Amino acid sequence: AQSVTQPDIHITVSEGASLELRCNYSYGATPYLFWYVQSPGQGLQLLLKYFSGDTLVQGIKGFEAEFKRSQSSFNLRKPSVHWSDAAEYFCAVNMNRDDKIIFGKGTRLHILP
Amino acid sequence: SQTIHQWPATLVQPVGSPLSLECTVEGTSNPNLYWYRQAAGRGLQLLFYSVGIGQISxxxxxxxSASRPQDRQFILSSKKLLLSDSGFYLCAWTGPRNSPLHFGNGTRLTVT
Structure with missing residues (x-):
């Protein structure tokens, strides 16, 4: 069955430290891949997306993600986090054969001062 | 520009009552439409999606249940609500396949 897995429910990092949030998907072909962020009480904002081509994609707010076909992964990274990055992050996958879009369960990021 | 409207923002309904949540999109044609339910620790659960009028997955x-009576209208319904239907419901649309989701502001449903 098609699925999206974000194995880390909570992650805590210190301000200024690097960050990597994991996302794995299960699908028979290469899907379209997205990362969204949701700050407390806010809607979902698109951080970045991957369709094809260069497997390292740049997004807003200094985030980047790398698609690895062999690992069915699309991990989100940031070299140095800021306190304002504390939020919940969702990986999403468009199963492009039928435009079905499913989300992982999210990773809540906590920032230590 | 495109906009998405979802209403009501909050709703309190007794168990066994019917439900109708409506979502409309403006400024685009033939959007793909989605209903999600968001619950803490469960992410966004896909409930229904539609790639055209009358086409519901x-x-x-x-x-x-869901219906799409018009190109840019998507309705979520229930004949009899259960307590477990409580949650935050989000409507969303996309354009071409490589476009991201655009979300409505959501409906907070409490079934009592």
């Missing part, structure tokens, strides 16, 4: 077998 259901992802979760439960007492909810």
């Amino acid at each position: 259901s992802e979760v077998p439960q007492n909810l």
